[in-house]
Amino acid sequence: xxxEKLSNRVTQELDTALxxxxxxxxxxxxxxxxxxxxxxxxxxxxxxxxxxxxxxxGPEADLAHKIxxxxxxxxxxxxxxxxxxx
Numbered sequence: 001x002x003x004e005k006l007s008n009r010v011t012q013e014l015d016t017a018l019x020x021x022x023x024x025x026x027x028x029x030x031x032x033x034x035x036x037x038x039x040x041x042x043x044x045x046x047x048x049x050x051x052x053x054x055x056x057x058g059p060e061a062d063l064a065h066k067i068x069x070x071x072x073x074x075x076x077x078x079x080x081x082x083x084x085x086x
Contacts, residue, residue, distance in 0.1 A: 007085055010034055039082050046075045 011031055018027060053067045 007035065007038065007082070010038075035082065035085070039079065042078055042082075043075070046071060 011034075014031060014034060015027070018030065022030075050068055050071055053071070054064045056064075
């Protein structure tokens, strides 16, 4: 899933759906709330996947740590991409 495309699509849909009576600051605040929600959902998903990997690989803790490191790298890249879209 390309989060930049998803974020752009959601932003356009919100912009269309929001009342024209809203000020620019109110629109920006609403869009920021949506971006934070997307970031929170990806963080929660990441955390749950990491917990599952550790549980599944219990005896092979080294393998679980390697998986965790890769997931952390991807999460950090995702956060950087979402932050850059602001």
